Amino acid sequence: MTKINLMEKLSSFSDHWSPKVIAEMNDYQFKLVKIKGDFIWHNHADTDEVFIVIEGSMCIEFEDRTIELSEGEMYVVPKGVNHKPYAQEECKIMLVEPRNVVNTGDKEDDLTASNDIWV
Amino acid sequence: MTKINLMEKLSSFSDHWSPKVIAEMNDYQFKLVKIKGDFIWHNHADTDEVFIVIEGSMCIEFEDRTIELSEGEMYVVPKGVNHKPYAQEECKIMLVEPRNVVNTGDKEDDLTASNDIWV
Numbered sequence: 001m002t003k004i005n006l007m008e009k010l011s012s013f014s015d016h017w018s019p020k021v022i023a024e025m026n027d028y029q030f031k032l033v034k035i036k037g038d039f040i041w042h043n044h045a046d047t048d049e050v051f052i053v054i055e056g057s058m059c060i061e062f063e064d065r066t067i068e069l070s071e072g073e074m075y076v077v078p079k080g081v082n083h084k085p086y087a088q089e090e091c092k093i094m095l096v097e098p099r100n101v102v103n104t105g106d107k108e109d110d111l112t113a114s115n116d117i118w119v
Numbered sequence: 120m121t122k123i124n125l126m127e128k129l130s131s132f133s134d135h136w137s138p139k140v141i142a143e144m145n146d147y148q149f150k151l152v153k154i155k156g157d158f159i160w161h162n163h164a165d166t167d168e169v170f171i172v173i174e175g176s177m178c179i180e181f182e183d184r185t186i187e188l189s190e191g192e193m194y195v196v197p198k199g200v201n202h203k204p205y206a207q208e209e210c211k212i213m214l215v216e217p218r219n220v221v222n223t224g225d226k227e228d229d230l231t232a233s234n235d236i237w238v
Contacts, residue, residue: 001194001197003192005192006191023193023195025166025168025169025195025215025216026166047144049144050142050149069122072126073122073123074123076120076144078120096215098145
């Protein structure tokens, strides 16, 4: 057990849309991810998903509206709800969700990332 | 569902050692708490507990060592492990843990806070 410095962890990778695990709490994982551009529409049938913006700003598009998140803001996407994250400029975020959640949810895509990649 | 601004939520209360719920993800809660001075030795028999420092710095004392956390740093206290948080100056932190976790864990104390207080 060592403490985890979010900025240090973020500086250790540069790829986009590829979540890196930094911590586990019970059967939940904390992941850092850098995003830029458009993700795909998807949902997670079995779990809510938390977004926390560490640096930059991003949007989450829903079927009926779009929310914008800036540094220091968080959002809980409810399970089963279709959403599409995007960011015009690179944005650094933390995700909190159960272990084994696939980033593209119900969709298989080029953007589907490997799970359990730790930094 | 609205987005949650951590600093706005933190500005809405001023008491110490009294966690306020700001979000739920499945059966987990995200709580903000301002701490200053000494907490008590305790543990949580059934769950890990995540500390994320939003502003300031704090320490977590364990039986065999003390770790110091500054802004942007996080720590996972494993379940069942005795610990005592403290902060010389006021520190603003976010906790992540299952719903119904009592702040003083296995101890009943003047510092035992009500659960499920939302801001």
